[in-house]
Amino acid sequence: MVGGVQFREAESGKRYDVFHTDCAARDVVDHVTSRWGIWVLISLRSNDLRFYELRESIQGISEKMLAQTLRALVQDGLVRREVEPTTPPQVTYGLTEFGRDIGEPLKELFDRITERLSSHGAGGAG
Structure with missing residues (x-):
């Protein structure tokens, strides 16, 4: 333990240990449980939504925070991003398996x- 932070690599084939800072699963857990990550996942549970539909379904989220949250969840493989080649492009978000x-x-x-x-x-008011 260095400076109050635990460092240890998860061994191949073993469970991830999210209590260690270098655990790959820790980033996904952080993104899911972030202030907005959980609301994006809950909002997309019923159907796919376009960016502005998603923003309107999550009161209080800014465009910047929604874009950052979506980028992280897409990178983690939790959300899929589909772009229709129209002018302007239409982007739809939905949950992966x-x-x-x-x-x-x-x-x-x-x-x-x-x-x-x-x-x-x-x-x-919820």
């Missing part, structure tokens, strides 16, 4: 939280 696998437990978590909050009369 990996994204659906990751998104389903997030949806269940979201559903449990909102069900619990509404059954206890907790505040919020």
